[in-house]
Amino acid sequence: MKINIKNPLVFMDLETTGIDVSKDRIVEIGIVKVYPDGREEVKTRRVNPTIPIPAEATAIHHITDEDVKNEPTFKDIAKSLGVMIEGCDFAGFNSNKFDFPLLAEEFLRAGVDVDFKNRKFIDVQNIFHKLEQRTLVAAYKFYCQKDLEGAHGAEADTIATYEVLKSQLDRYPELKNDVDFLAEFSSRSNNADFAGRIIFDENGVELFNFGKHKGRAVVEVLKEEPGYYAWMMNGDFPLYTKKVLTGIRLRSMNTKA
Structure with missing residues (x-):
């Protein structure tokens, strides 16, 4: 076919x-x-x-x-x-x-x-x-x-x-x-990044999909624990995951402004 x-x-x-x-x-x-x-x-x-x-x-x-x-x-x-x-x-x-x-x-x-x-x-x-x-x-x-x-x-x-x-x-x-x-x-998950470290919930909100903040909104975590962003950016995470994380962070900062 x-x-x-x-x-x-x-x-x-x-x-x-x-x-x-x-x-x-x-x-x-x-x-x-x-x-x-x-x-x-x-x-x-x-x-x-x-x-x-x-x-x-x-x-x-x-x-x-x-x-x-x-x-x-x-x-x-x-x-x-x-x-x-x-x-x-x-x-x-x-x-x-x-x-x-x-x-x-x-x-x-x-x-x-x-x-x-x-x-x-x-x-x-x-x-x-x-x-x-x-x-x-x-x-x-x-x-x-x-x-x-x-x-x-x-x-x-x-x-x-x-x-x-x-x-x-x-x-x-x-x-x-x-x-x-x-x-x-053919998709197994609703990933925001390719590696599946960040996913979307049913409302399109980005959630962490690993570690101590698994299931929590990325924006919420970055607001409460700003150092978590630096930890991920300096950590052994895929570059595309870091790019998505940075995009979420910038979007959140622009929204506040």
């Missing part, structure tokens, strides 16, 4: 140095950009992460330090990548929890401002887990009746994810062929 979209839909998969969103780096990006008229654009780019690739990461994606030593850094490609995904919605496999939070961190480290706020994010893994409970390799076999060649390569995984979503739309009549619906269906 052709996916019904209004904006270009970017399927993305990242191969990285590890799974820590705050510290790890991208070594390969796979993109399938699907346009509303049905055109598809496939791009794959290896990236020099500027830090060593651990052996355990190489064992999964088979990319070594030698493979990427002459490749551009993310900072080198950030502006052009930002232009490519501007105005797009996004989809991936386990992407809401990992790929897009890490991508947002890389853009912030590169000093390139990309607005993700009004974009839709479809996580094909969440749809799969809600309906079938499997992995990408099994999902590809189950939905597409094909073995996934080149698993854990960014391009192969990205193309497989795109094919799986189309097959999911064919298989499940309860899935609306609509990006807004799919993004909401």
Whole structure:
């Protein structure tokens, strides 16, 4: 089934140095950009992460330090990548929890401002887990009746994810062929930041989702304990979380003024 979209839909998969969103780096990006008229654009780019690739990461994606030593850094490609995904919605496999939070961190480290706020994010893994409970390799076999060649390569995984979503739309009549619906269906939480440290309640109020202030309004905490902002800004939190926190703080200060 052709996916019904209004904006270009970017399927993305990242191969990285590890799974820590705050510290790890991208070594390969796979993109399938699907346009509303049905055109598809496939791009794959290896990236020099500027830090060593651990052996355990190489064992999964088979990319070594030698493979990427002459490749551009993310900072080198950030502006052009930002232009490519501007105005797009996004989809991936386990992407809401990992790929897009890490991508947002890389853009912030590169000093390139990309607005993700009004974009839709479809996580094909969440749809799969809600309906079938499997992995990408099994999902590809189950939905597409094909073995996934080149698993854990960014391009192969990205193309497989795109094919799986189309097959999911064919298989499940309860899935609306609509990006807004799919993004909401595949979301597991209403995060204000990608890492889920700050979430929205049913009224759209930002709440802390961790630590001693879990469940409390961010604005309320910052008012009562101003030092909490500095603690988070100096702590080991993702840059995007800090950006969201700063936005809430500035908005609160402007409201008071």
